Amino acid sequence: MVSTKRRRTRASTTKRRYRWLKLLFLLALLGALALAGYMVYLDLQLRERLDSRQYQLPARVYARPLVLREGMVMHPGELASEFAALSYREQAVPSEPGSWTREGMEYRVWRRDFIHSDGRSAGAVVSFRLRNDEISNLRDGSGQRLAEFRLDAANIGSLLGGGDDRNPVRFNEIPPLVANTLIAVEDQDFLHHFGISPRGIARAMVANVKAGRLVQGGSTITQQLVKNIFFDHKPSLQRKINEALMAVLMEMHYDKGYILQEYINEVWLGQQGARGIYGFGLAAEFYFQQPLDTLEPHQIALLVGLAKGASYYNPWRHPERAQARRNTVLDVMQTHGLITQTQYALYSTKSLGVVKGGVTAQNPYPAFTERLLEELRPYYSYEELRTAGLRIYTTLAPSVQKLAEEAVSNGVQALEKERHIEDNSLQAAAVLLDNGSGNVLAMVGDRDPDYPGFNRALEARRQVGSLIKPAVYLTALERPLEYNLATLLDDAPIRIEEADGDVWMPQNFDKRAHGQIPLYVALAKSYNLATAHLGLDLGLQNVRQTIRRLGVEAHLPRVPALLLGAVEMTPFEVAGMYQAIANGGEAVQPRTLLAVADAEGVRVQHFRRRTHRGVDPVPAYLLRWGLEQAVREGTGRSSAKRLPGSVAFAGKTGTTNNNRDSWFAGFSPDVTAVVWLGRDDNERTRLTGSTGALPIWTEIMRKLPHQHGPIEPPRGVEFKPVNARGQFMDPDYCRGGYEIPFSFETRLQPAPECRGQDRWRWFRNLFGRDRRDVAPREQMTPGWGVNPSEQQLREERRRQLWEQLRGDDAEEFGPAPGSEDEPIELPSEQGRSQPIDTESRDVPGEEVQPTGPALEDQWP
Structure with missing residues (x-):
């Protein structure tokens, strides 16, 4: 009876165990199926995300590449600035791409x-000599002569701040x-x-137990990559499980090289405002201004260390x-064994060695960049510029921008x-253009150039x-039968x-x-009264049309004060x-944009x-020549002592009412x-164009290379030489006068003092026909200029004549070729002539009209 109960109990227990085992098996099967289904779901997510993955990259902006040419003018300091912008390292011997050396004036x-x-x-490797600020002996690595050699272009940032930023590497x-x-x-x-x-x-568990706190994690690089791509950084058990599952799936589908590449591009390594610095490629530029492949071991160690916590280990x-x-x-x-003990002792x-914070903003x-965006907007959407990784090739010259x-x-x-002006009250702007191409070489919009406001x-x-005055004088000079520079x-x-x-x-001032x-x-001296009379005689509408033909699109008021500068324009x-x-x-439209390519540099759009x-x-x-005199003898003459005299600088000062605005606009070949100076509240600065903007303009132009001659x-x-009354002083008949350029259509009155002085005509005929036998200028085809052979013959005749004539009689024929002309004389108030006083006055200021809009250059 007892044994029967025991057998029944044992059978019942066995059935219960079987049922439990069956239930557990079913649960395990269901769990496995659920896990498999979940794994399939995770796998679909993983592969869909990674297979179609494209980084959302802001457009990369590049400066213009420096092209070295035989005979090119360049200062050593300018060359060093270009290398610095490119993050080229100076070495005793160039051992890798992105390096340079200098021995004396020999560069490699x-x-x-x-x-x-x-x-x-x-x-590629190039060598050249920089002697007297001129490049010569330009050769490639094998010693072959080169006409030119183009360096790579400096990466000067990216467009549209904020969000994730990276520079992916393969x-x-x-x-x-x-x-x-890593x-x-x-x-x-x-x-x-x-x-x-x-x-x-x-290993992590043991380390944490020994420390009594969490000091080490057990996540693999694969798990960290999964976390960075798919999850936030909030700790949770569910996230850790998902990380592990997806890490296994990732290892099933992708090789180790791909996983490591993606981790190196994905890891967060810093923050700059709203901009996240992701990946080692961008971090190398952000912290060291160097490409990743040029970093030294201690720099690599810092970046790898930042992967543990870029905020906690922020080097600044x-x-x-x-x-x-x-x-x-x-x-x-x-x-x-990645470095030796000696290297460790050195690098530790x-x-x-991190650069100034924010330098690679x-x-x-x-x-x-603001102007660049204006030029890009008609062609590319905001989203394309923010995410498509476009390569933007621009005109900016890093060395010019720096100076x-x-x-x-x-x-x-x-x-x-x-000048005892309130601190931080002045503001400034500057724009530099390449004349031939219209390229914007540099632009400064604030006294603090980095300020993005x-x-x-x-x-x-x-x-x-x-x-604005040059437009008035240009209008006059376009009428050669009525006006010329000596009028x-x-x-x-x-x-x-x-x-x-x-x-x-x-x-007048x-x-x-x-x-x-x-x-x-x-x-040159920016006289207001003379300019106003001239402009009114020419007609206000004609002057307005000239301003338009010079490319100005600003509003031009139809008032006489326009002639003296009552027009608002930007620098x-x-x-x-x-x-x-x-x-x-010839007006060349200023531009900052040269070309745009896709992220691979394949599809390219060029901008002509x-x-x-x-x-x-x-x-x-003729106008340019007049503006050259403004720099040499007029309101801009304070710059002449600091600029090379062999360069044809020209320009004009500008000052507005109550000295609110100080301007200088000028050019070399x-x-x-x-350059503009002023205050944002439009209050008085106490600066004229020549005392405010001109010194800054001079400092810029002094350090730039220019064409000489x-x-x-x-x-x-x-x-032609003319006297103070603008009358022609024929050098064949009399001496003196001031030689200035004229249009061939201009008909000059002969100077009375030169008439009848032809006693040496018989002698001149020995060297060719009489000057008076030459066809009158008005019979020549206007606009076609001097016949070079005739001009050369004339100069040779004159030189021979001077060499043969000795003594006082030679003065009848004017100054010896190559000697200085006498300074031009101005009529006095009594009608007698008096020399221009170029030495007795202080540094020129500018003329400001006391009534009406602010307008004039000052000449004390």
Whole structure:
């Protein structure tokens, strides 16, 4: 009976166990099926995300590549600035791409491989000599002579700040020391595990138990990559499980090289405002301004150390903490044989060597970038610029931008100190253009060039004062039968009653009227009264049309004060106007954009140079010559002592009412530069154009390379000596006068003092026909200029005649070729002539009219 109960009990227990086992089996099966289904779901998510994965990359912006040419003018300091912008390292012997050396004035440079807008340029070595600021003996690595050699273009930032930013690298571009150090520090079993590392987990548990706190994690590089791509960083058991499962799946589908590549591109390594610094490629630029493949072991150690916590080990905020972490990584590198003990001793004592915080901002040149975005918007959407990884090739010249920034920042501070102006009250802007191409070489929109706020170069519309006067004089010079540079203008008081009852009575700065003065002197010394009389005689509408033909699109008021500068323009617009004068009347549209390519540099869109000719070359040249005199003898003459005399600089000062705005706009044969100074509240600065903007302009132009020698006049221009009344003094008959250029259409009156002095005519005939037998100028085809052979023959005749004539009689034929002409004389108030006084006055100021809009250059 008992045994029967026991058997029944045993059978019942067996059935219950079987049922439980069956239930457990079913549950396990269901769990396995659920897990498999979940794994399939995770696998679909993983593969869909990774197979179609594209980084959302902001557009990369590149400066113009420096092209070295035989005979090119360049300063050593400018060359060093270009190398610094490229992050080229100076070495005793160039040992790798991105390095250079200098022995005396002999240079050797190893260019990096780079994708330009017209194709890839492979890494190569070039050598050259820089003697007297001129490049010569340009040769490649094998010693073959080169006409030119193009370096790679400096990465100057990216467009549209905020969000994740990275500079992805491919696996074959990852330096082995970076990969091996990362594996040694983060995941020593990386090459052997299948996504999760039991050994790593056990090692982390032991370390945490010994420390009594969490000091080490057991996540593999694969798990960390999964976390960075798919999950946030909030700790949870569910997230850890998902990480492990997806890590296993990732290892099933992708090889170790791909996983390591993606981790190196994905890991967060810093923050700059709203901009996240992701990946080792961008971090190398952000912290060291160097490409990843040029980093030294201690720099690599710092970046690998930051992967543990970029905020905690921030090298700018916590340098001691960052250095300790770096040295820990260096110790690991030594332990694993990646560096020697000697190297460890050397690198562990080095400073962190990080660059100034923010130097590699997304927008390091905010003024320039604003204009660049304006040019891009018609062609690319905001989303494309923010995410498509486009390569933007621009016109910015890093060395020119650097010296412009320094000149503006230092110049403003110096003016405030020297002239006892309130600290931080002055603001400034500067624009520099390449004359021939229209390329914007540099742009500064604030006294603090890095400040991304109000861009005064593009947005500050201020009255330009006397900067508008060249348009008045150009209008006159386009009428060669009526006006020329020697035409006498009436610098006399003027009074105009306008329709609204206002009275316009401009004055010269010195409150004096100067009587009859040559046109070019009125321009050089910026006399208001002479300019107003001339403009009214020409017609206000004609002057307005000339301003338009010079490329100005700003609003032009239909009032007489326009003639003296009652028009508001930005520095960028002024630069375009003066560049048209510098180009001999051909306006080239200023541009910052050269080309755009996709992320691989394959599909390229080029942007062509756009030009239009609004002014004939002959009057444009005559105006340029007049503006050269403004720099040499007029309101800009304070710059002449600091600029090379062999360069044809030209320009114009501008000051507005109550000295609110200080301007200087000028150019060399190569570059046009405009500088503006003022206050944002439009209060008085106590600065004129010559005391404020001109010194900064001079400092910029002084350090730039320029073409030396006089500007070649166009066909249709000849130089003739004239007296103070603008009458022709034929050198074959009399001496003296001042030689200035004229259009061949100009008919000059002969000077009375030169008539009848032909006693040497018989002698002149020995060397050719009499000058009076030459066809009159008006019978020559206007605009076609001097016959070169005839001009050469004339000069040779004159030289021979001078050599044969000795003694006092030689003076009948004018000064010896090559000697200085006598200075031109101005009529006195009594009608007698008196020499121009170029020495007895102080540094020129500018003329400001006391009534009406602010307008004039000052001449004390």
